[in-house]
Amino acid sequence: MARADVRNADMDAEFDEYRLKMGRAIGVVQNKYGSLKEFAALIGREEREVAKWITAERRPHIDAIFAVQILRKPMVIALAAELASDCVEIETVIRVRQVA
Numbered sequence: 001m002a003r004a005d006v007r008n009a010d011m012d013a014e015f016d017e018y019r020l021k022m023g024r025a026i027g028v029v030q031n032k033y034g035s036l037k038e039f040a041a042l043i044g045r046e047e048r049e050v051a052k053w054i055t056a057e058r059r060p061h062i063d064a065i066f067a068v069q070i071l072r073k074p075m076v077i078a079l080a081a082e083l084a085s086d087c088v089e090i091e092t093v094i095r096v097r098q099v100a
Contacts (some may be wrong), residue, residue, distance in 0.1 A: 018083075019056040025078035026065065027054045032074055043068055 030039040030050070040047045043064045053060035065071050080088045 016056070019059070021082040022060055022062075022079075023054045023056040025075070025082040026050070026060055028078040028081075029065065029071060029074045030054065033071070043071070 030036060033039050033042060036047050036051060040050045043050070044067075045061070045064055049058065052058035062075075065075050077090060081090055
C-alpha cells in the first residue's frame with residue numbers, strides 16, 4: 001500500500017522558515033565568538049557541518065551548542081530574538097548599587 005504524504009506546502013514553508021531562523025540564531029552566536037573555525041572547534045564539530053546549520057541546509061545540533069557553558073546564555077537570547085520576536089523584548093540592563 002502506498003503511503004500518503006501528509007505534509008503540505010504550508011507546513012513545508014513554515015518548517016523552512018523555522019530552520020532559517022534557527023540558522024540565523026546560530027550565526028549570531030557564532031559571530032560573537034570569532035570565526036566559524038573557532039566556533040566549530042568550541043562546540044566540537046566540523047566547520048562545514050556548522051556552516052550548513054547556519055544556512056539551514058542541515059538540522060542543527062542545538063545540544064552541541066548548549067553543552068558549552070559560555071554559549072548557553074547567548075544562544076537562549078538569540079533563539080528568543082529569532083523565534084519569538086513577536087512576544088519577546090530583549091533588554092540590556094545595568095544596575096549599580098552603592099553601599100554607604
